[in-house]
Amino acid sequence: MILVVVEHDRGTMSPATWEALAAANNLGEVHALTIGKAADGLVEQISVFGATTVHQVDDAVLVDYGPEAWGAVVAQAATSLGPTMILATGTDRGNEVMAHAAALLDLPMVANVVEFGDDHLVRVRWGGSLLERCSLDASIQLVTIAHHAFPAVEAPVTATVSPLWVELDPALSRSVIRERVERAAGVTLSTAPVVVSGGRGVGSADGFAPLQELATSLGGVVGCSRAVTNLGWRNHTDQVGQTGTRIAPDIYIACGISGAIQHWVGAMASKKILAINTDPEANMVTKADYAVIGDLHQVVPAITAEIHRRRG
Amino acid sequence: MRILVCVKRVPAPGARINITADGQAIDTAFLGFTMSPHEECAVEEAVQLIEKHGGEATVLTLGPAEADEQLRYAASLGVANAVLLPITGGDWDPQRTASAISTAIVDIESTDGPFDLILFGNESADSGGFQVGVRVAHALGRPIVNGIKGIDVQEGALMARREADVGVEVYEVPMPAVLGVKEGINLPRYPTLKGRLASKKVAVAQVAPTGEPGGQKLITLMPAQEQVSATVILGNGPDAASAVVDMLEEIGVLK
Ligand SMILES: Cc1cc2nc3c(=O)[nH]c(=O)nc-3n(C[C@H](O)[C@H](O)[C@H](O)COP(=O)(O)OP(=O)(O)OC[C@H]3O[C@@H](n4cnc5c(N)ncnc54)[C@H](O)[C@@H]3O)c2cc1C
Ligand SMILES: Nc1ncnc2c1ncn2[C@@H]1O[C@H](COP(=O)(O)O)[C@@H](O)[C@H]1O
Numbered sequence: 001m002i003l004v005v006v007e008h009d010r011g012t013m014s015p016a017t018w019e020a021l022a023a024a025n026n027l028g029e030v031h032a033l034t035i036g037k038a039a040d041g042l043v044e045q046i047s048v049f050g051a052t053t054v055h056q057v058d059d060a061v062l063v064d065y066g067p068e069a070w071g072a073v074v075a076q077a078a079t080s081l082g083p084t085m086i087l088a089t090g091t092d093r094g095n096e097v098m099a100h101a102a103a104l105l106d107l108p109m110v111a112n113v114v115e116f117g118d119d120h121l122v123r124v125r126w127g128g129s130l131l132e133r134c135s136l137d138a139s140i141q142l143v144t145i146a147h148h149a150f151p152a153v154e155a156p157v158t159a160t161v162s163p164l165w166v167e168l169d170p171a172l173s174r175s176v177i178r179e180r181v182e183r184a185a186g187v188t189l190s191t192a193p194v195v196v197s198g199g200r201g202v203g204s205a206d207g208f209a210p211l212q213e214l215a216t217s218l219g220g221v222v223g224c225s226r227a228v229t230n231l232g233w234r235n236h237t238d239q240v241g242q243t244g245t246r247i248a249p250d251i252y253i254a255c256g257i258s259g260a261i262q263h264w265v266g267a268m269a270s271k272k273i274l275a276i277n278t279d280p281e282a283n284m285v286t287k288a289d290y291a292v293i294g295d296l297h298q299v300v301p302a303i304t305a306e307i308h309r310r311r312g
Numbered sequence: 313m314r315i316l317v318c319v320k321r322v323p324a325p326g327a328r329i330n331i332t333a334d335g336q337a338i339d340t341a342f343l344g345f346t347m348s349p350h351e352e353c354a355v356e357e358a359v360q361l362i363e364k365h366g367g368e369a370t371v372l373t374l375g376p377a378e379a380d381e382q383l384r385y386a387a388s389l390g391v392a393n394a395v396l397l398p399i400t401g402g403d404w405d406p407q408r409t410a411s412a413i414s415t416a417i418v419d420i421e422s423t424d425g426p427f428d429l430i431l432f433g434n435e436s437a438d439s440g441g442f443q444v445g446v447r448v449a450h451a452l453g454r455p456i457v458n459g460i461k462g463i464d465v466q467e468g469a470l471m472a473r474r475e476a477d478v479g480v481e482v483y484e485v486p487m488p489a490v491l492g493v494k495e496g497i498n499l500p501r502y503p504t505l506k507g508r509l510a511s512k513k514v515a516v517a518q519v520a521p522t523g524e525p526g527g528q529k530l531i532t533l534m535p536a537q538e539q540v541s542a543t544v545i546l547g548n549g550p551d552a553a554s555a556v557v558d559m560l561e562e563i564g565v566l567k
Pocket of ligand 1: 243278
C-alpha cells in the first residue's frame with residue numbers, strides 16, 4: 001500500500017497533492033492520510049484520484065500546520081499502517097514534513113522524484129537542471145514528488161474513511177504559528193500571465209521603470225535576476241530562479257539577463273520566452289523562443305509605444 | 313548568543329552543467345565554487361544577530377579540504393570560528409552528513425557550551441535533499457522550522473517568519489533552536505578588505521567526521537531534458553518593436 005500525505009491548508013487541498021495521488025495510483029493501491037479535522041471534508045476530492053481509504057487524524061495540536069507535529073503523525077502512520085511507500089508533495093511543506101518523519105523513523109528520504117523505476121528512482125538536483133538516478137534501500141520508502149512531474153490524472157473510486165488514532169506529545173506544538181497574514185488576492189509573480197524581468201543589463205534600480213510600464217500594459221508583473229537582487233535594485237520577492245520564484249507565464253520577457261542555469265530553471269516552465277539582449281550568444285537568447293538583439297533601454301520603450309499605438 | 317551556521321561547498325555552474333565521464337559528479341574543471349544563496353543569507357543573519365545581541369558565530373562544513381575557502385569567506389564577513397569535517401571521495405548522503413554534523417555539534421558544545429541557535433540553508437544548492445537540518449535538529453532534540461525569512465530574538469524564544477503559499481506565518485520557536493533559512497531574509501554584505509585579511513588568520517578546527525552510510529545511494533547523474541527550440545530573431549534594436557507586438561498578438565497576450 002502506498003500512503004499519500006494530503007497537503008492542505010485549513011481544509012483547502014493543494015493541487016500538488018492531486019499529482020501525488022495520481023503518481024501513487026500508477027504504483028499500487030493508494031491510501032491517503034489527512035491531518036487535522038479541517039481536512040475531514042476532503043474525502044470526495046481525494047477519491048477522485050483513486051485513493052481507496054482515507055485515514056483521518058485529529059488532535060488539538062493539529063488545528064494549524066506545524067512541521068514537527070505533522071512529521072510525528074506521518075511517522076506514527078508509517079508504523080501503524082505499514083505502507084511500502086509514503087509519498088508527499090515536493091513543496092516547502094511536503095518536503096519539510098517528510099524530512100521530520102524520516103528523522104523520527106531513522107529512514108532515508110528522497111526528495112523531488114520525477115520517475116519511479118523498478119529498482120531506482122530519478123530525482124531532480126540543482127532545482128531541476130540536473131537529474132540523479134539513485135537507489136533507495138529502506139523498509140518504507142519515503143519520497144516526495146517534484147512539481148509538475150506527474151499529471152493529475154483522475155481515477156474516481158469510492159473511498160472508505162478510517163479514523164487513525166495517534167498519540168502526540170504536546171511538546172510537539174513547541175514551534176507553533178503565532179500569527180498568520182493571508183496573502184492579498186491579485187496577480188503574483190508565480191501566477192502572472194506575463195512577466196517582464198530585468199537583469200544586470202538594466203543598469204540601475206531606476207532602469208526598471210520602462211520594464212514596469214511594459215508589464216503593466218500587458219497586465220503582467222516585473223521580475224528580476226539574482227544579480228539585480230544582490231545589487232539591491234529590486235526586492236528578493238521579484239527574483240526568478242532556483243532560489244527565487246518559479247514562474248509559468250504565457251510569455252516571459254527577459255531583458256538584459258544572461259540566462260545562467262539557476263535563473264533558467266525558474267523560467268523554463270514559461271509557455272513562450274522572449275529575450276532582449278545585446279549579446280546574440282547569451283544563453284537566454286539561444287534558449288529562448290524569440291529574441292531581439294539590442295539595447296533594452298531602447299527596445300523596451302519602443303515595444304510599449306507600439307502597444308499603445310495599436311490600441312489607439 | 314552563540315550561533316552555528318552550516319554551509320556546503322558547491323560548484324557554481326554558469327550556462328550549463330557538465331557531468332564527469334563516470335556520471336558521479338559535476339565536471340568542475342572550469343568552475344568556481346560557492347555555497348547556496350540560502351546559506352550565504354544564513355551566514356549574514358548570524359553576523360547581524362551577533363552585531364545586535366552580542367556573542368559569537370561559528371561556521372561548519374562537511375566537505376573536501378578545499379571547503380576551507382567557504383569557511384574563510386564566512387569568516388571574512390564576521391564569523392569568528394570555523395570548523396571543517398574533512399571528507400574525501402565525493403559527497404556523503406544526507407543521513408550520513410546529518411549524523412556527522414550532529415556528532416560534531418555535540419562534541420563542540422561539550423567543550424564550548426551550547427549554541428542558542430543553529431542555522432541551515434533551506435536546501436543545499438546541489439543535491440537539494442531538504443533534510444540535513446531537520447535530521448540534525450531531531451538528533452539534538454531541538455525544534456526546527458524551515459523556509460525562514462525573518463528572525464526576531466525574544467526572551468528565550470525566536471519569532472521566525474516564513475512566507476507560505478497562503479501568506480505569512482510567524483512561528484514561535486523556543487531556544488535552543490534550529491532554523492532553515494531562505495534567500496531574501498536579508499541582503500548579504502560583501503567582504504571588506506580588512507575582513508578578508510582577518511579571515512586568513514582564523515584557525516580552522518578540524519573534526520574527523522563519523523557516520524554510517526544511509527539508504528539513498530547515487531547511481532548516476534544525468535542531464536535534465538532540455539526543450540530545444542530554434543530561436544526566432546525578431547529583429548535588431550527598437551525597429552524590432554513592430555515584430556514583437558505582432559508576436560504578442562499572435563500568442564494572444566495582447567488584449
Ligand atoms: C546556487 C545558486 C543559485 C542561484 N539562484 C539564482 C536565482 O534564483 N535566480 C537568478 O537569477 N540567479 C541565480 N543564481 C545566479 C546566477 O548564476 C547568475 O549569476 C545570475 O542569474 C546572473 O544575473 P544576470 O543575468 O542579470 O547578470 P549577467 O550574467 O551579468 O548578465 C547580464 C546580461 O545583460 C546583457 N546586457 C548588458 N547590457 C545590456 C543592455 N543595455 N541591453 C540588453 N542586454 C544587456 C549582457 O549581454 C548579459 O547577457 C544562482 C547561483 C547559484 C550558484
Ligand atoms: N556537507 C554539508 N556540510 C555542512 N552543511 C551541510 C552539508 N550538506 C547540507 N548542509 C546543510 O543542510 C542544509 C540542507 O541540505 P540538504 O538536505 O542537502 O538540502 C544546507 O542548506 C546546509 O545548510
